[in-house]
Amino acid sequence: MSPLDTTFPAEVGTVNGLFTTPQNHYINIHTTQFGGGIMRDQMRPTEEVEFKVNLSPSNEIPPIAGLAASAVTQVLAFVARNPDGTPAAGVVLYDVNYRGFPAPTTITGLHIHRGAADANGGIVIQSGVDANAGKVVSDTGNGNIFKVINVTTPAALTALTDMLATPNAFYENIHTTVNAGGAARSQLTPALAKATVGGVANNASTITTVAPGAVISIYGTNLSPVFSGLDGFAAGLTALPQGLNGVSVTIGGVKAPVYFVSGNQINVQVPFSVAAGSQPVVITTSSGASTAFNVTVAVAAPSIFIVDGAGTGAIVKNADFSLITADNRAKAGDTIVIYSTGLGQTTPAVETGGLVVPPAGGFNNTGTVTVTIGGQNAPIVYSIASPGFAGLYQTAVTVPSGLTGSSAPLILRSGTTASNTVNIAIQ
Numbered sequence: 001m002s003p004l005d006t007t008f009p010a011e012v013g014t015v016n017g018l019f020t021t022p023q024n025h026y027i028n029i030h031t032t033q034f035g036g037g038i039m040r041d042q043m044r045p046t047e048e049v050e051f052k053v054n055l056s057p058s059n060e061i062p063p064i065a066g067l068a069a070s071a072v073t074q075v076l077a078f079v080a081r082n083p084d085g086t087p088a089a090g091v092v093l094y095d096v097n098y099r100g101f102p103a104p105t106t107i108t109g110l111h112i113h114r115g116a117a118d119a120n121g122g123i124v125i126q127s128g129v130d131a132n133a134g135k136v137v138s139d140t141g142n143g144n145i146f147k148v149i150n151v152t153t154p155a156a157l158t159a160l161t162d163m164l165a166t167p168n169a170f171y172e173n174i175h176t177t178v179n180a181g182g183a184a185r186s187q188l189t190p191a192l193a194k195a196t197v198g199g200v201a202n203n204a205s206t207i208t209t210v211a212p213g214a215v216i217s218i219y220g221t222n223l224s225p226v227f228s229g230l231d232g233f234a235a236g237l238t239a240l241p242q243g244l245n246g247v248s249v250t251i252g253g254v255k256a257p258v259y260f261v262s263g264n265q266i267n268v269q270v271p272f273s274v275a276a277g278s279q280p281v282v283i284t285t286s287s288g289a290s291t292a293f294n295v296t297v298a299v300a301a302p303s304i305f306i307v308d309g310a311g312t313g314a315i316v317k318n319a320d321f322s323l324i325t326a327d328n329r330a331k332a333g334d335t336i337v338i339y340s341t342g343l344g345q346t347t348p349a350v351e352t353g354g355l356v357v358p359p360a361g362g363f364n365n366t367g368t369v370t371v372t373i374g375g376q377n378a379p380i381v382y383s384i385a386s387p388g389f390a391g392l393y394q395t396a397v398t399v400p401s402g403l404t405g406s407s408a409p410l411i412l413r414s415g416t417t418a419s420n421t422v423n424i425a426i427q
Helices: 009-020 154-165
Strands: 026-029 039-042 047-055 070-081 087-099 105-114 123-125 136-138 143-151 170-176 184-187 196-201 215-221 248-251 258-261 265-269 277-285 293-297 315-317 335-341 369-373 380-385 393-398 407-414 422-425
Touching: 047 170, 047 184, 070 154, 070 170, 070 184, 087 105, 087 154, 105 143, 105 154, 123 154, 136 143, 143 154, 154 170, 196 277, 196 293, 215 277, 248 265, 335 407, 369 380, 369 393
Parallel strands: none
Antiparallel strands: 026 039, 047 070, 070 087, 087 143, 105 123, 105 136, 105 170, 170 184, 196 215, 215 265, 248 277, 258 265, 277 293, 315 335, 335 393, 369 407, 380 393, 407 422
16 A cells, blocks of 8 residues: 655645545545546545443353453444435444453453343454464453454345344443453443434424424434444435434434434424315324424525624525625625525425436526515525535515615515524625
8 A cells, every 4th residue: 555645735735625525535446457437436424423431341141250351342334325325335433441450461352242231142243353374362351353344245234224223222342252142232322212203493493383284303312323424425316215214213203314313403394285274293103103293394594604603694695605794794785595494385296305316497486475585575586406516596686775784684484474684794
């Protein structure tokens, strides 16, 4: 392997690009017959899931007495996903710091097993540490094991899929010549209690009314065993998944496409087919279904996106798509673009969860909207579903003349329903 030449800007830029925009790079194999390349494929991002555990002899079945050892461990799973959210490929990284084993100690195994905390189970993901050429010998009983393992076989991919959905049903185990059946172990996570939904919010505040097609956040506890988003999906993703890691959400009994899941927050798109009125939000995990939390579904519930803790709206100048801030003020006559959610179905209609692809020669237009800035009507240029996204809308308006002061309140309305108020910097 050749070292990175830090004096060569193109080489440094390529390495940086592998981390920031891997989809813009590809691997190519060349032969003498096909000097320009015989086969290639684009790079793609992966999703990172982290498990931090402390292996202990007391967790073994049965517990091992008299061994004052431990192994503080980080297990990282890097996952590339299929369109439905299941892992297509993965890499598991073991970083194990073991301490307190008798000197000397020979480690003969390090594995992830399928099994509950009170049971022994079979090995599902190896680490490369074994009793033969892969054994690890420590003269002091202390040390580090760092292993990177590709997960490619159908059985290992099935185990990885299940491990992300129910990590408490898997444990890591370290084995030695003295304790061949296992010297120290730990479940990857504690058991996940049933999810509890505490509230629903849009980007601006806690809400009780949502609109079909809107992006909303669901808050609560035990919502997911791990954090997962869209990082592991291919650049050609055309629709949001219906669930991640065994976590799914229904609104009015209809599955909601998922942006990301975590223990305390899940972001989803409200399905367009959900009926108006009071509808239950239910989160289902490996621990079962949560108690329903009801929201009111209305035709529209506009909400302007906020980009920072200071309340800056996601509003840009159409000329260069620069964010409007105190250092980049809008003036009369400027065309500005407001990014929002909750404007309902469009014409022509878009599909739930689908990343918007406009019709040839046109756009997916929202219903009638109005915008006021500083209390004055701002002429509408267009209002559409944003191409390439799900649940995102963009409304372009012209800044009216006669505004005074250094900022002005901006409100977007769909019919008579008003959005949150966002103050924009003006001059």
